[in-house]
Each structure stands twice: as C-alpha cells, then as structure tokens.
Amino acid sequence: MKDTGLCNELRKLYNYVTRLGVGDWLPKKRKNRGRGKGGKGKESLVQCDLCGALVPRSKAKKITRTVSLIDPMLARELRQKGAIIPTYKITRYVCIRCAVFYGIVKIRPRSERKKRERLAL
C-alpha cells in the first residue's frame, strides 16, 4: 500500500518535471521513442507478416519488393525487344522484433546509423 503511494508520488513528480521542460536529464533511450509518429497522437495498427503481431504503423518496417512472374533472364531479353513486362509490388510490414531477429535491420555503428538503405526480404 505504502509502495504504490510512493510510486504515485514519483510519477507525479516525473510528470511535473516533464511538463516544466527541464526533464532533459531524465534517461531516454531513443530521441524518437523508437517510432516516427511525432506529435500525431494515435495511428493505425499493421500486422507483422512474420509473427502476426499488431504494431503501430510507424514502429513497423515496411518492405516493398517488385516482383515479376516472368523469369528475369527471359524478361531482360523481352525488354530488349521492346516488350512491356507487367510487374507488381509486394508490400510487407515487419515488426521491429522480427526485423532484428531475421537480420532485416542490424545494429550499426553510430556513424552509419542515419544512412537510409533498401530493406530486403
């Protein structure tokens, strides 16, 4: 009973300090809290294609891949002769846990973190 009271007091203090805008000293693991939502409020959920978890859209990794039904060697020859080959895009969402587990995103040194790369799956 006493512990929860203390917790509530700490939470009140934390909220107060955060509201004052002097809470920069408080530990924060990521500047963007691990997502790209900003101050938007609520956002829609997407389902992870690997594990089925429902995750916020900005927290998930979006992987787009162009797929053709025709064999790539044959497609190249046909394209040289002027044929138009239909392709379609497959978009998959992967939750961040699966992305790390399957090596879609990897831990990078600080200097390489801001580089944007194509995600492959």
Ligand SMILES: [Zn+2]
């Ligand atoms: Zn997943």
